[in-house]
Amino acid sequence: RTMVLLGDSHAYQWGNAFHELGRDLNVKVITVIKSGCSPEVYKITREDLGREYTECDSWRETALDRIAEIDPDVVVVTNRVQQTTTRDGAAQTFGKLKATGANLVYLTDTPYPDFNVPDCLAKGSDTIATCSPKAEHVIDRAELRAMEREVAEEHGAEIVDTIPAFCAEGYCPAVIGGHVVYWDYSHMSGSYARSLAPFLKPTFDKVLAG
Incomplete structure (x- = not known):
């Protein structure tokens, strides 16, 4: 059985978790990832280049064609929600993935x-609390997140709400279970990602059984 992890760097950050998950479930995991590029059809602009990042369009087209060739049992989509997120752009990609x-x-x-x-x-060490922001401050672009999730649901996707793995009682701790949660300003650390394989496993047990 084969599973594809599709997305940008916010998909790449899950790599260690899916490595563990693949071993536990005896599933081959293939990553199809390009940093800064959403798998959904959104216009991406790179400020450092001063232009539209059309390379994302080329990557996306190739990625979707490759996934169709692989014919996987499961496709996992995750990415940072873009400011340019649109319902139609999300639907275009989820429609193509559903058709596989x-x-x-x-x-x-x-x-x-x-x-x-x-x-x-x-x-x-006394700064851990100050490095643990309130959940309301780190769930950015909430309306666009909700819209993208709705489109995924409309196309039959199983939804995994990741926030409970990071936040509780209104705060998102910087350290959980002895793991520093992030390695920069938005990407989770490899060790914390690995620790989340059990968090993901029930969903993938269900999806693969179905």
């Missing part, structure tokens, strides 16, 4: 602290 016959899983975007968490923690 694969079971679809959508992981909601992870929190976005927007400050360098390891640098914050390095200031001293």
Whole structure:
């Protein structure tokens, strides 16, 4: 059995979790990822290039063609929600993925602290609380997140709400279970990702059984 993990760097950050999950479930995991590029059809602009990042369109077209060739059992979609997110752009991609016959899983975007968490923690052990932002401050672009999730649901995707793995009681701790949660301002650390395989497993047990 084969599973594809599709997305941008917010998909790449889940790599260690899916490595563990693949071993546990005896599933081959293939990553189809390009940093900064959404799998949904959104216009992406790179400020450092001063232009539209058309390379995302080329990558997306090739990625979707490759996934159709692979004919996977499961396709997992996750990415940072873009400011340019549109319902039609999301529907175009989820429609093509649904047409492959694969079971679809959508992981909601992870929190976005927007400050360098390891640098914050390095200031001293007594700073852990100050490096743990309120959930309301790290769930950015909430309306666009909700819309993208709705489109995924409309196309039959199983939804995994990732926020409970990062936040509780209104806060998103910088350290959980002895793991520093992030390695920069928005991407989770490899060790914390690995620890989340059990969090994901019930969903994938269900999807693969179906």
